[in-house]
Amino acid sequence: MIEFQQVTKRYDSDHTALRQVNFSLSRGELTFLTGHSGAGKSTLLKLIMLMERPTAGKIVIGGQLLNTLPRRQIPYLRRHIGVVFQNHQLLFDRTVFANVAMPLEVMGTPARDIGRRVRAALDKVGLLSKEKMNPMQLSGGEQQRVGIARAVVNKPPVLLADEPTGNLDPDLSADIMRLFEQFSQVGVTVLIASHDISLINAMGRRTLTLEQGRLVAGAAHGH
């Protein structure tokens, strides 16, 4: 589902964020991406989202070679990739419902389907009762779950998370991880960037480890 071949990303002429990274993830696989701060985790996720373009190498997502994807096609790629960020990027000028509905509205989903699917997603993360609230009224963990509901509301085959548990206490983090596991069980390919080693170890999943832009562990399939 996600394949990196000799991917290098250089931001400036002398600053290389990723060096010749090779790996591939299958459908329904849940994988961690770890490494110190500045190791290149976010960069790797941004390449998948086409928020950045690789300097060299090939990236293939769901059979689509990203290198040659024209700019105006990028939105259609992004509709198949759900993303969750540490600071969740929720909009505080609208309700929880409206936040979660955004990916559907962007796709031109009919209104009657939007209501049904948004509630299904909120139900999944256990926030159905808070749909009419403003995200500002929610706790950190709840906000993060709204972000997850928004990422999965259009049932994307790929789900990316960048430090999704960064601000949360261990219990809440474990909750969030359980959610990600559930998605991978229904066939979603999940890639979670995190430097929370203890959490990653507790999950016992395949882990890609980056060190100064180089993939030093987890490239081979299995763990």
Place this chain on the structure above:
Amino acid sequence: MATDPLLRRPKPARAVGRKAPLLPEAAGIYLAHHRQVAKDSAQRLWRAPLASLMTWLVMGVALALPVGLLLVLSSVQGVSAGWDSSARITVYLADQVTLEQARRLRADVAARANIQEVVLVDRDTALQEFRTGSGLDEALAYLDENPLPHSLLVTPDESARTAAAVELLADSLGAMGEAARVQIDLDWLQRLSAITRLLERVVWVLALLLGGAVILVIGNTIRLAIENRRDEILVAKLVGGTDGFVRRPFLYTGLWYGLGGGLVALLLLGLALWWLSGPVERLADLYRSQFELSGLGLEGVLALLGCAMLLGWLGAWLAVKRHLDAIEPGVPAGSG
């Protein structure tokens, strides 16, 4: 897995729904979306009435000014055009010319080439007209004798109505022994129409400049709106909103600004017209002219609103091109 076809959805039309809905349904959804965005952006303007009103007023003044001037000019031109088509030469005959002679002369002149019509106004008729027209009835009653001569009203052929041809004709008419004086009715009108033509150009230049200013004002207003909704734009792009999708609300905002500005302009023009109509009527009466300030008419109103909306849309489009396309979800937080 590398050939998983899941993501291969290159056509926007297919990306509308997972089931690839029938075209009519997709079109219906698209239209409903447009309606929704149009409504939302209108409501946003209503929610900030003061700021919106300022923009509308600025735009209204900038539009009303050139349109108002053009209206005045075209009214003036209407007067001269009315005269133009009846460009006439009046030949006042000498006092001693009898009515019989005058009749013969009329026939002679009418038989000439380049003459469309010649009307003889005998002195009695002339006095009668003067009496009723001037309001000097009583004063004229003191005259024992009609001071007016017979006169011929000569209308040249349409082909001979150029300034030069009319002048030539007037000269030759004046050379007749019976003619005392020749008057070309066109003289001052030609000057007037030359002036209005010049003024018209000036007003068009003014209109262009003000149109440009309107575009810039709207563009700047939209730029601020874009800045205010930056987060929303970022999220929309992140979850797969196309450029068209994120631009749409701002383009509609531009349209609404344009419509509001156009309506304000109409209001201002209406007020100005109403305020000026009294004095203009009196002035026109004094000159016994048909001059009246004409309004825009339905077509004019629609054209003005259309232009205003186009200007608003253009301003929004420029702002969107410059400022919105540059907003890209670049740095997602959470680099740690």
